[in-house]
Amino acid sequence: MSTKRSFKVFLPAVLWAILIVGLSSMPGASLPDMNLFEPDKLAHATVYALFTGLILRGFYLYNGKTKVKWMPQVLTAFIVAAGWGYLMELMQDRYFPGRMFEIADEIANIFGTILSIGIFKLLLKL
Numbered sequence: 001m002s003t004k005r006s007f008k009v010f011l012p013a014v015l016w017a018i019l020i021v022g023l024s025s026m027p028g029a030s031l032p033d034m035n036l037f038e039p040d041k042l043a044h045a046t047v048y049a050l051f052t053g054l055i056l057r058g059f060y061l062y063n064g065k066t067k068v069k070w071m072p073q074v075l076t077a078f079i080v081a082a083g084w085g086y087l088m089e090l091m092q093d094r095y096f097p098g099r100m101f102e103i104a105d106e107i108a109n110i111f112g113t114i115l116s117i118g119i120f121k122l123l124l125k126l
Contacts, residue, residue, distance in 0.1 A: 009061040013054035017084060020047060024088040027098040044085075044105050045112035052081040052116035060124065067124065078113055085109030 055077040059068045068074055086106055093101035 006062060010055070010058035013051065013058050016051050016054050020051065020084065020088060023047075024092055024099070025096050027096065041104060041108040044108035045115065048081055048085055048109040048112035049116040049119075050112075051084065052077055052113045053120060055080055056116070056120045068120070074117060078117060081113040081116075082110050085113070 056068055056074070059073040059077065060066075063069070063073075086109075089101045089106050089109075092099035
């Protein structure tokens with residue numbers, strides 16, 4: 001698969017990661033009030049479940065719509081999504097006013113990542 005095609009299959013995940021940065025950098029008081037994402041931990045789990053799903057979708061398309069390989073692709077999706085969540089929590093604590101690192105948020109991020117892998121496995125029978 002060409003490099004250009006490879007990038008295209010992961011473009012939705014890249015755009016979602018950029019959206020996560022945008023939302024993570026907003027001061028706490030500036031966050032939009034979304035009843036859909038109440039409570040806060042549900043929002044974290046949902047955002048990272050979608051992020052992981054987009055990464056897994058990229059691997060699925062990259063493989064020519066065949067099974068996603070457990071090693072290294074699913075593991076890579078987990079590390080990228082969970083690592084991105086951890087990085088965002090660190091950045092909130094250090095660089096974004098009114099935001100702080102919350103271990104409960106990171107746990108929710110990881111939960112969403114694991115949930116997405118499980119759903120993807122059920123849907124595609126990895």
